Amino acid sequence: MLLAHRIRLEPSLDGRDYFARAAGTARRVWNWALAEWQRQVALGLRPNAMALKKRFNCIKYSDPDWLDEHGQPWLRSIHRDALAVVLPRIGRVLLRERLRWPGKIMGASVSRQADHWYLSVQVEVPEQLAMRSRTSDAVIGVDLGVTAAATLSSGEKIVAPRPLKAALRRLRIRSRRQSRKLEAAKQASGITGPMPKGTRLPVSKNRMKGALSLARLHERIARVRADFTHKLTSRLCRENQAVVIEDLNVSGMLANHKLARAVADVGFHEIRRQLQYKSSRYGTRIVPAYRWYPSSRLCSVCGVRNGELTLAERVWTCAACGIRHDRDVNAAVNFQRLATGALAARTALPEASQAVTPGTAAGTVPAAGGEVTPVRDEHGQQDGSGQEEYAAHVCARF
Numbered sequence: 570m571l572l573a574h575r576i577r578l579e580p581s582l583d584g585r586d587y588f589a590r591a592a593g594t595a596r597r598v599w600n601w602a603l604a605e606w607q608r609q610v611a612l613g614l615r616p617n618a619m620a621l622k623k624r625f626n627c628i629k630y631s632d633p634d635w636l637d638e639h640g641q642p643w644l645r646s647i648h649r650d651a652l653a654v655v656l657p658r659i660g661r662v663l664l665r666e667r668l669r670w671p672g673k674i675m676g677a678s679v680s681r682q683a684d685h686w687y688l689s690v691q692v693e694v695p696e697q698l699a700m701r702s703r704t705s706d707a708v709i710g711v712d713l714g715v716t717a718a719a720t721l722s723s724g725e726k727i728v729a730p731r732p733l734k735a736a737l738r739r740l741r742i743r744s745r746r747q748s749r750k751l752e753a754a755k756q757a758s759g760i761t762g763p764m765p766k767g768t769r770l771p772v773s774k775n776r777m778k779g780a781l782s783l784a785r786l787h788e789r790i791a792r793v794r795a796d797f798t799h800k801l802t803s804r805l806c807r808e809n810q811a812v813v814i815e816d817l818n819v820s821g822m823l824a825n826h827k828l829a830r831a832v833a834d835v836g837f838h839e840i841r842r843q844l845q846y847k848s849s850r851y852g853t854r855i856v857p858a859y860r861w862y863p864s865s866r867l868c869s870v871c872g873v874r875n876g877e878l879t880l881a882e883r884v885w886t887c888a889a890c891g892i893r894h895d896r897d898v899n900a901a902v903n904f905q906r907l908a909t910g911a912l913a914a915r916t917a918l919p920e921a922s923q924a925v926t927p928g929t930a931a932g933t934v935p936a937a938g939g940e941v942t943p944v945r946d947e948h949g950q951q952d953g954s955g956q957e958e959y960a961a962h963v964c965a966r967f
């Protein structure tokens with residue numbers, strides 16, 4: 570099983586300088602290739618990667634654009650790839666922590682966030698060492714939302730961490746300060762209106778400082794978010810044999826949801842991505858609910874559909890059985906029922922019978938440890954509207 574581990578690096582000053590130059594080189598080569606590609610397309614040619622590579626190899630040691638002030642090709646000072654962990658050209662770099670898994674190292678790359686450098690290592694870990702055991706074998710439905718980041722079918726609501734909110738507020742303030750500095754620098758160099766591409770404003774210490782503090786804050790926000798999603802997804806996989814989650818690409822398009830959801834969208838995708846890869850380590854099945862499954866509108870007790878439910882209604886009462894529902898908990902319970910098949914068995918609603926798409930669960934056999942109740946993942950009847958194909962497409966991306 571291929572696992573990836575991202576470790577913070579402690580490079581020496583020389584190391585930092587080298588990394589910065591290597592990253593700059595990679596960016597510049599990429600930009601050159603992109604410009605060349607677009608130029609060829611504009612001329613009606615059909616560019617291809619191999620020819621571009623050849624052309625680059627012709628010019629990289631001779632073209633004036635790629636020579637330094639001494640007329641030396643500067644690419645020579647940067648190694649062409651960074652695939653060893655002892656890194657080429659730079660030798661050993663201190664790592665903040667040990668590599669977590671034994672196994673064969675398949676690849677590695679170096680990246681930067683704010684002023685920190687990281688090493689991502691891909692390790693091929695033997696299957697039995699990669700597997701984790703679950704603490705229980707529940708089946709749970711998860712409704713992702715904005716007010717509570719995740720609502721579980723057990724009724725628990727998991728809210729995003731509070732530091733995130735404060736940090737986001739600070740982010741607004743710092744970005745505003747930074748753009749004022751930028752504006753001032755533009756005025757000082759006599760530029761009005763949009764800056765022409767490639768303009769270099771005179772460097773100011775204060776602006777650099779502002780940029781760095783903004784970058785650090787972005788990094789911090791990313792970390793708080795990552796910590797939250799990792800803990801949430803690990804817990805879901807550790808405690809459950811099946812996790813039913815709505816197929817999200819989707820609800821964004823479904824209704825006016827769009828605006829409210831856009832804010833947290835990245836988080837949703839990350840949650841699903843993490844669930845997907847962690848589930849294979851815990852032997853947990855991830856069951857995406859069918860995209861048109863009306864999880865919010867169905868009464869989770871009697872199965873009657875509330876067609877009048879609006880987005881603003883956080884709490885509603887079922888007209889048929891009179892039970893009061895919390896909107897998110899009700900949706901989460903409906904998801905859970907999809908997995909156990911209870912809803913389909915009791916009410917035989919067409920929505921329910923289609924609701925779980927085939928071939929989408931992680932496809933792994935649950936790990937040893939505990940009885941496994943059958944999870945419903947067959948497709949049910951088709952209605953001939955072509956929705957099945959669409960669902961298959963959606964789920965292939967899941």
Ligand SMILES: [Zn+2]
Pocket residue numbers: 868869870871872873887888889890891892
């Ligand atoms: Zn009801």
